[in-house]
Amino acid sequence: MSGDVWVLAEIADGRPRKITYELMGSARELADALDGQVVVLALGSGIAGLGDELAAYGADAVRIADDPLLAQYTTDAYMAVVEPVLAVEQPYLVLIGSTAVGRDLAPRLAARLDAGVITDCATVELVGEQVEVTRPVMTRKAIARMAFRGDGIRIAVVLPNVHSAPQQDPSHVAVVAPVSVAIDPAAIRTRVLEVKAIARDTLPLTEADIIVSGGRGLRGPENFVLLNELASALGAAVGSSRPPVDSGWVPHDYEIGQTGKTVNPQLYIACGISGAPQHLAGMSGSRYIVAINKDPQAPIFGVASYGVVGDLFQVLPLLTEEVKKLRSTAG
Amino acid sequence: MNIVVCVKHVPDTEAPIRIQQDGRGIDESALPYVVNYYDEHGIEEALRIKERVGGTVTLITAGPARAAQALRTGLAMGADEAIHIEDPTLDGADHLGVARALAAMISTRPCDLVICGKLATDDNAAIVGPALAEYLRIPQATAVTKLELGDGKATAHREIEGAVEVLEVALPAVITVERSINEPRYPSLPGIMKAKRTPITAKTLGELGFALGDADAGAAHVEVLEYTKPPARPSGRVLEGEPAAMVKELVRLLREEAKVL
Numbered sequence: 001m002s003g004d005v006w007v008l009a010e011i012a013d014g015r016p017r018k019i020t021y022e023l024m025g026s027a028r029e030l031a032d033a034l035d036g037q038v039v040v041l042a043l044g045s046g047i048a049g050l051g052d053e054l055a056a057y058g059a060d061a062v063r064i065a066d067d068p069l070l071a072q073y074t075t076d077a078y079m080a081v082v083e084p085v086l087a088v089e090q091p092y093l094v095l096i097g098s099t100a101v102g103r104d105l106a107p108r109l110a111a112r113l114d115a116g117v118i119t120d121c122a123t124v125e126l127v128g129e130q131v132e133v134t135r136p137v138m139t140r141k142a143i144a145r146m147a148f149r150g151d152g153i154r155i156a157v158v159l160p161n162v163h164s165a166p167q168q169d170p171s172h173v174a175v176v177a178p179v180s181v182a183i184d185p186a187a188i189r190t191r192v193l194e195v196k197a198i199a200r201d202t203l204p205l206t207e208a209d210i211i212v213s214g215g216r217g218l219r220g221p222e223n224f225v226l227l228n229e230l231a232s233a234l235g236a237a238v239g240s241s242r243p244p245v246d247s248g249w250v251p252h253d254y255e256i257g258q259t260g261k262t263v264n265p266q267l268y269i270a271c272g273i274s275g276a277p278q279h280l281a282g283m284s285g286s287r288y289i290v291a292i293n294k295d296p297q298a299p300i301f302g303v304a305s306y307g308v309v310g311d312l313f314q315v316l317p318l319l320t321e322e323v324k325k326l327r328s329t330a331g
Numbered sequence: 332m333n334i335v336v337c338v339k340h341v342p343d344t345e346a347p348i349r350i351q352q353d354g355r356g357i358d359e360s361a362l363p364y365v366v367n368y369y370d371e372h373g374i375e376e377a378l379r380i381k382e383r384v385g386g387t388v389t390l391i392t393a394g395p396a397r398a399a400q401a402l403r404t405g406l407a408m409g410a411d412e413a414i415h416i417e418d419p420t421l422d423g424a425d426h427l428g429v430a431r432a433l434a435a436m437i438s439t440r441p442c443d444l445v446i447c448g449k450l451a452t453d454d455n456a457a458i459v460g461p462a463l464a465e466y467l468r469i470p471q472a473t474a475v476t477k478l479e480l481g482d483g484k485a486t487a488h489r490e491i492e493g494a495v496e497v498l499e500v501a502l503p504a505v506i507t508v509e510r511s512i513n514e515p516r517y518p519s520l521p522g523i524m525k526a527k528r529t530p531i532t533a534k535t536l537g538e539l540g541f542a543l544g545d546a547d548a549g550a551a552h553v554e555v556l557e558y559t560k561p562p563a564r565p566s567g568r569v570l571e572g573e574p575a576a577m578v579k580e581l582v583r584l585l586r587e588e589a590k591v592l
Contacts, residue, residue, distance in 0.1 A: 100491035104473045107458040111465035116552030137454050141348040145556045189470035194497040204492040252511035259510045267591045288589045307569040308577050318578040
């Protein structure tokens with residue numbers, strides 16, 4: 001049994017996404033405890049040069065599958081590359097990001113490999129001889145501690161933004177080797193016809209360090225401009241609770257909560273959000289929560305690190321001004 | 332078009348959760364159960380397809396006796412048929428085991444499309460859909476926000492980080508659906524009456540010619556060790572008073588105490 005920990009890199013526009021480094025940080029600790037290596041498996045097109053960069057973030061070995069058919073993620077092409085490699089190498093543990101790609105691929109991969117799979121992992125630890133994870137369940141009203149059983153491959157799908165990326169060390173070297181790719185284009189049964197970028201100035205919500213989010217208290221779509229201005233001053237992403245989505249003020253991809261996205265930013269600023277359980281399910285893992293609400297009884301204050309009891313229409317412009325002042329003196 | 336919709340009976344997300352004394356499970360007594368929210372969107376999508384192109388909508392659940400209630404709800408919405416896989420060995424099964432049981436059932440009948448919710452709101456796993464596609468050896472599209480059927484294929488929209496992907500997927504396929512795909516209908520009164528009269532087909536794994544095996548003997552690859560309450564968030568500080576003064580204090584706290592600005 002090898003004690004190696006494999007990381008499935010996620011590449012966007014030829015660059016590793018942030019989640020890849022987060023997984024590598026977690027993999028380093030686990031591999032050290034298992035006396036094994038950190039092996040990064042990267043799939044893409046024109047990515048042969050990524051080896052050094054992944055090495056600098058702590059990879060001991062980098063396996064690169066470089067093929068035009070891997071330029072975009074498709075379930076079948078990725079399965080055709082990843083499954084045979086893992087079946088041969090039999091790593092102790094595989095870390096995959098809980099992203100659109102990871103959530104699509106990991107369960108199917110586990111089914112084909114007859115591996116154990118646990119999704120939405122907030123922590124992944126070695127306890128004795130066992131890999132244990134924790135994950136929020138039941139609308140985040142409980143935390144489940146789970147373990148893999150048996151000796152088969154273990155696949156942990158890890159939440160983004162929970163682990164910090166390791167420090168870069170350009171002197172760290174890795175064995176970089178290609179993975180042979182033999183994909184029959186006809187075997188790709190789900191094809192990408194088009195990728196329509198959603199026009200946003202900021203990072204995706206699941207990757208943002210700061211999120212400014214609005215609820216029913218904003219009273220209308222036109223008032224999201226107050227959030228956009230604060231977000232732009234902070235370099236933050238903008239999200240919402242469910243009512244603004246249901247009212248058609250903002251698109252569905254804004255929604256944070258049980259029926260939307262789960263986010264774990266360093267700072268979450270909830271504006272005019274009452275704090276229904278279904279919203280808390282998506283954001284109560286944030287490191288710091290600021291609640292701005294005129295109702296001092298709003299449940300959001302129960303999870304807030306800092307609560308501001310006040311009218312958001314007065315508070316937000318003032319806050320934006322203060323942040324701008326701060327940024328201009330600091331910058 | 333013959334469509335199968337997989338459904339799960341889950342605790343109402345609004346209900347408070349009590350953890351069993353021994354931490355090994357959730358206290359199910361007095362806990363209200365409903366159809367998994369995303370599965371309702373799956374049922375709705377199947378009904379809309381049937382209304383456009385004809386065919387049948389069959390619901391399948393694998394779960395305890397109470398899960399029949401989820402099937403009744405789906406029948407009341409307008410599904411034609413319901414199958415309940417009920418077996419004591421499902422209790423110790425992991426998600427892959429459940430997916431194998433569903434696959435064993437689905438593979439016994441003609442099926443052009445399988446629809447699942449993108450996840451179940453109890454355990455948030457999102458494993459069964461793609462695993463089911465693998466066991467059925469058919470393609471998949473997950474977290475789909477828009478579905479259009481063509482000849483032997485479907486076009487599916489799915490949200491990825493910062494973009495929408497438009498996929499073409501060969502049928503039959505497993506499609507897992509997002510909530511924005513549609514607005515589920517409420518069961519009608521005649522629908523509820525009809526659902527009461529519609530027999531539910533019960534199957535054990537043995538009747539499907541299939542055994543999951545004993546969870547303790549390695550049939551399940553993962554297990555829940557315990558449930559705990561989420562750590563309480565440290566009690567926060569509430570600012571009241573003049574907006575300008577509150578904002579100044581907030582910025583100071585975020586800078587000096589939280590160090591996030």
